[in-house]
Amino acid sequence: xxxxxxxxxxxxxxxxxxxxxxxxxxxxxxxxxxxxxxxxxxxxxxxxxxxxxxxxxxxxxxxxxxxxxxxxxxxxxxxxxxxxxxxxxxxxxxxxxxxxxxxxxxxxxxx
Amino acid sequence: xxxxxxxxxxxxxxxxxxxxxxxxxxxxxxxxxxxxxxxxxxxxxxxxxxxxxxxxxxxxxxxxxxxxxxxxxxxxxxxxxxxxxxxxxxxxxxxxxxxxxxxxxxxxxx
Numbered sequence: 001x002x003x004x005x006x007x008x009x010x011x012x013x014x015x016x017x018x019x020x021x022x023x024x025x026x027x028x029x030x031x032x033x034x035x036x037x038x039x040x041x042x043x044x045x046x047x048x049x050x051x052x053x054x055x056x057x058x059x060x061x062x063x064x065x066x067x068x069x070x071x072x073x074x075x076x077x078x079x080x081x082x083x084x085x086x087x088x089x090x091x092x093x094x095x096x097x098x099x100x101x102x103x104x105x106x107x108x109x110x111x
Numbered sequence: 112x113x114x115x116x117x118x119x120x121x122x123x124x125x126x127x128x129x130x131x132x133x134x135x136x137x138x139x140x141x142x143x144x145x146x147x148x149x150x151x152x153x154x155x156x157x158x159x160x161x162x163x164x165x166x167x168x169x170x171x172x173x174x175x176x177x178x179x180x181x182x183x184x185x186x187x188x189x190x191x192x193x194x195x196x197x198x199x200x201x202x203x204x205x206x207x208x209x210x211x212x213x214x215x216x217x218x219x220x221x
Contacts, residue, residue: 006154040119042199042213043155058208090154099145100201100209102154 003027004103006091011108013078013085021076021106023091032074033100036060037088046089049074078108086110114138117200117212126221130187134200134212137181141210144176145201146185148194149214155199159185190219 004025013019025032034046045058049068063082068074074093078085088107092100117134124130132146143162147155159174161167167174173186183202187194200212 004154040213043211045208048208088152096205099157099160101157102147104154105152107152 004091004093004101006089006103006106008106009104011106013108013110015110016080018077018079019108021078021089021091021108023074023076023103024072025074025091025093025103026072027093027101028071029093029095029101030071031094031096032068033092033094034058034064034066034074034076035090035092037090037105043090046076112137114210115200115202115212118215119213121216121218123218123220124190126190126192126219128190128219130190130194130217130219132185132187132198132200132215132217134183134202135181136183136202136210138204138210139178139181140204141202142205143203144174144183145209146172146174147199147201147211149197149199151196158198192219192221195219 007022031050033048035043044060046064047066049055055068065077086109088105090105091103094100115136146159148158149155161174164176164178171188175184195218197214197216199214201209203209
């Protein structure tokens with residue numbers, strides 16, 4: 001089956017910890033994205049990558065980091081510098097920038 | 112002012128009703144328009160993808176774009192309880208960042 005997988009589904013973080021969210025796709029898409037979704041605010045772009053070994057900051061990149069060492073993988077690290085990390089995190093991929101296909105999401109909670 | 116405005120709802124309709132979901136936007140350069148359906152605690156699922164003005168139909172769903180009014184709509188005919196979800200509109204200029212609406216929550220009552 002072709003698709004996008006995210007893991008874990010639920011993640012709990014203590015104050016001061018860095019955590020890494022996994023995103024893998026087997027759609028052979030070049031572009032991959034990370035969004036954060038909060039109630040009433042829609043989807044906000046954190047980082048995106050249009051090609052391996054290259055990525056750009058989105059609208060809310062502070063406190064986050066990414067890497068793109070393989071076409072299939074685009075992990076997101078939420079660092080301790082992110083002051084309000086509790087949210088639903090969504091990874092997406094696309095051939096172009098238009099039609100984006102989303103993974104099932106990771107819900108991160110800070111304890 | 113947000114680039115894309117979408118009524119958050121919730122919108123409650125009886126089963127079998129025709130549903131109209133709408134977004135307005137301010138950026139006249141937007142050319143590509145998308146509708147996503149998101150069930151609770153799941154990732155958004157692409158429903159419709161249109162380019163430029165006009166209508167596009169797919170089963171019970173019709174997407175409508177009016178670029179002169181900067182207004183897009185998604186119509187759902189013969190609505191079913193399984194249509195209960197949040198619907199997100201999205202748009203961009205092509206090969207640029209996609210801008211999403213905040214979503215409209217729809218409840219179809221059996």
